[in-house]
Amino acid sequence: MTGVTDADLPARVDDALASFLGDRRTQLEPLGPRVEPLLDAAAVAVAGGKRLRPAFCVAGWRVGGGAGVPDDVVRAASSLEWLQASALVHDDVIDDSATRRGRPAAHAAFTDAHRSSGSRGDAELFGVGAAVLLGDLMLSWADEMFRTSGFSPDELARATGFLDACKNEVVAGQFLDLAVQAGGGASLEDAMRVVRYKAAKYTVERPLHLGAALAGAGPRTIDALSAYAVPLGEAFQLRDDVLGVFGDPAVTGKPAGDDLREGKRTALVAHTASAARPAQRERLEAGLGNPALGPTDVADLRALMIDVGALARVEADITALEEQARDALDDDALRPHADLLADLAGRAVRRNA
Known part of the structure; x- marks a missing residue:
């Protein structure tokens, strides 16, 4: 068209x-x-x-x-x-x-x-x-x-591997998320690995790779896209994690605090656990994964995350990752399309749903 x-x-x-x-x-x-x-x-x-x-x-x-x-x-x-x-x-x-x-x-x-x-x-x-x-x-x-x-069979063949990788990574990342929840704890390293494989790659990196491969792009362009896509995808998922606790249900379409009731071991939780005092950490662990968590309990955990600086830390991480993605647009392979990619970065990160 x-x-x-x-x-x-x-x-x-x-x-x-x-x-x-x-x-x-x-x-x-x-x-x-x-x-x-x-x-x-x-x-x-x-x-x-x-x-x-x-x-x-x-x-x-x-x-x-x-x-x-x-x-x-x-x-x-x-x-x-x-x-x-x-x-x-x-x-x-x-x-x-x-x-x-x-x-x-x-x-x-x-x-x-x-x-x-x-x-x-x-x-x-x-x-x-x-x-x-x-x-x-x-x-x-x-x-x-x-x-x-x-597309022709040859054109599809150039891109199919990226679609396969996308499916493999999101399913394995989902299982990793389950395993991390089952294991308890709140390791930031584990949380960010889930972020990368459950969401970041299949939301940003692999779709970019798929389109580029269909157009006949070579490894140099694919690598340049990854340098932009991986930090942006991580920022996208960190924004999702914040919205899962602090989002407005009327906008997100999900009940407030659902991620807490489900016991999601997100980066927000990891930062909270790391900065919390022992009594605060006990409050956090008592609430995580409790399906009966009510509005007052959710508000209490939100306040805890703010008080220990975890929310501010995640927001700073989101900003830093978005800046890293934007810096990658200086690459010769991406510069002609920098405005388009910068606009997509804003749509992915600066959102309320």
Whole structure:
């Protein structure tokens, strides 16, 4: 397509996803109406969001020398939204989160539908099972939409390894997050490793790599993109960690303090534990992972994080990481697209949801 702007990209992503889902509905129609709730849930799971991963993928295409933003690039970039939706659906099952983007999480919605229809069996088991299958289906769709985006086999071959790495890293990073929570403690090194592999690479670095590789970029450009992407991705996730404790539920779509109830061992928690006195550390550990944590308890832990300087420390880390990413834009491979990449950096870090 010609005559399009960056502002057009979210709508083009929406259209590409809707077209793909429409084709899948036709393909699965022989299974009958009982499968329709699964496809409806996929539509809900992929609706909305910041569309940052497609935006980074398109930016990588441009940095790599791609001309314009043709439809095949948009379709390839949009495939990352199925990967993101899959990860979020599974993440909500793992964390037993009741809401996502202000709506019932997929497993909760399936559970409610089972109960309201008077179906047989355990409603919660049905909800979890249906959500796992939904996540699996959308992960498969990420591959399918990428493969059928319109690029030649040789062009796809240049980029497939980055998509594979993206999937491997986010799943292994999710397991690392579980293992760190199960092990207790609050090591900053562990927290930042989870940040890098669960979120930073698959949110910023790999989408950039994917787009650049589709455009035919070489190792020099790929390395330059990493120097920008890794610190920016880490800043992005640290912002998420702050919003998980201090965010406004009306904006984030998640209950206040959910990360505390789930026992997330974030960098914010690590800094709090490191700076806290013994009695304060006991308060922190007593609250982390307690599903019954109420508003007053959440407010108490927020105050603790502020009092010991942990929130200020994480905000300083976010600023330093964003500056590191912006400094990387002086590289010859990135300088022609510095304005675009700087704008994306601001969107990723300076946000309230």
